[in-house]
Amino acid sequence: MRAELPKRLLAGQQQSFDELLTGLDRALRGPQGAQLAQQIRSRFPVALIDEFQDTDPVQYRIFRTIYGQGGKEALFLIGDPKQAIYGFRGADIYAYLEAAGQAEAEKHTMTTNWRADRKMVAALNALFGGLAHPFVDGRISYAQVVARPGAEDLWQSPSLGSSPLQFLTLPEGLCGVKGKRLIKKQLLALIPDLVAGDIAGLLAGDTRIGERSVRAADIAVLVRTNTQAAEIQRALRSRGVNGVLQSKASVWASTEAQECLRLLVAVAEPGNEQLLRKVLATTMLGFTGNDLDRLNQAESELYALMGRVAAWQEVWRKNGVMRMLLAVWQEHSVTERLLVLEDGERRLTNLRHLGELLQETESRNHFSPEMLVAWLSQTITAGESGEEAELRLESDEDAVQLVTIHR
Structure with a gap:
């Protein structure tokens, strides 16, 4: 995978976020690296790197190469090692500590906490300020701070x-x-x-x-x-x-996304009994094992359900995926059944969210049902993220x- 991924990205004229960094790092260390660094400094003579505690060695090497020439350009590294929480993404607190050590003569510490009230600041000072080395690594210290002027004790x-x-x-x-x-x-x-x-x-x-x-x-x-x-x-x-x-x-990683995919696949092929049974068994539609077994003896009920799936497909093709989903949810009392479950609000919120995303994608790209099914399957498999796919609050109540x- 490590060897194959760069080749595929290159062939597709694409770059991952990691490749953006490693590519720039290679260029800065290459034959024309000094010229490239000068061009970047000319365009951005002052750089402020916020949340620097979440940096990694590659990023730090890039910043140091560009701005470590001792000229009139300025580099400000802003961070707090106590907030370093992204180790799972490759962030390296030791890169921050190395940078802090090299800038010892030019280190500045904020002495006012502008968010907390006076008693909270005093409590934190008492908790962390009583030890010479309150953290595992002795290079991480705690600076005593004061509350903002006029801070109230709420x-x-x-x-x-x-x-x-x-x-x-x-x-x-x-x-x-x-x-x-x-x-x-x-x-x-x-x-x-x-x-x-x-x-x-x-x-x-x-x-x-x-x-x-x-x-x-x-x-x-x-x-x-x-x-x-x-x-x-x-x-x-x-x-x-x-x-x-x-x-x-991401809502694409939810159980409801998988259930929506089952539904769309079944509606796209209304004559497929196996696909029908799979979607009936979802929490969304709520058929039990006994319900599914009963269909083996009640062919008329099975054929009636297959007829409804065909009708849903017609609604989908004429009026879009959201109208089809609403018809399914209404016929099978999805809202009422989910809300009696412990996590029903969460499930219902996810379904509505998915419906909106599917409708938007279908409308924007003029997708047929078959194309939308393929897109949804690929999106779930790829683990797509993005602000629009973040899980929504299931309730706006207190x-x-x-x-x-x-x-």
Whole structure:
């Protein structure tokens, strides 16, 4: 794959994002590298690289080659190593630390936190500022900061105390056998219930933000993965608290995308009984194993369903994919059935989102049903992303925000 991919990109006159970087890096180190660097400096005499903690060695080498000549051009590297969270994408915190070490005489640190209130800033200073080396790597330090002038202390909770930085502790009964430590897997299983219980307590208690009681929408839970967010969402629901996921995950990676593909494939070939059975078995249409088995004995019902699929195809060809989807969802009470499921709002939001994307693609490209099926299959397989495909909030009601750290 490593050898073949560059060849295919070259043959197709395409470049990946990685190739854009490595290609520029090679050019800067080539025979005409000095001339290229000078041309870039002339066009961009001052460069500000934000979020530099998420850089990698190739990017840093490019910046250093272009701007490391000691001329009147300026390079500003702006970053915070405590926020380095993109190691899975190749970001290398050590590239940042190397750059910071080389710029020791020209390092500047912001001393004012413009976002947090006074008590939160004081709590963070107490937590991280009491140690000479509060982080694993001794080169990452913590600079004491002050809150912005006029910052208010909005958090008020007589029962929990005045500090906005609170720690959850395990109840004694959950700590396992005395003298034995809980393993990581056991702890992870406890966290959703502990967090949800704490949030429910906040909402039912005397906590205030400024002059009003705290609301669910005031609360956010930061997690690493969508799976963790879903677990906390379930725990919140069990306590009657709404929670919605904010994620950059793509709707094309959802179960509903696969189910839409099954539906479109079946409608494109209305005489294919096997394709019909596959789409009937989806959560969207809701046929059980017993329902499908009954069709073996009830040929009239099977033929009636095949007739409906043919009718859906006619709607699709005459009026477009969205009208067809709406007809299917109405005939099979998809909205009503999904909303009784624990994650029904999420599923329904995904289906509606997919319908809009399919309609837009069909209209823009003048796709026939067969062409739209091929496009959808390819899009799902390729794992397409993009802002328009990001999962939408399943509800705009007052709800706890569940956010992944990479959002």
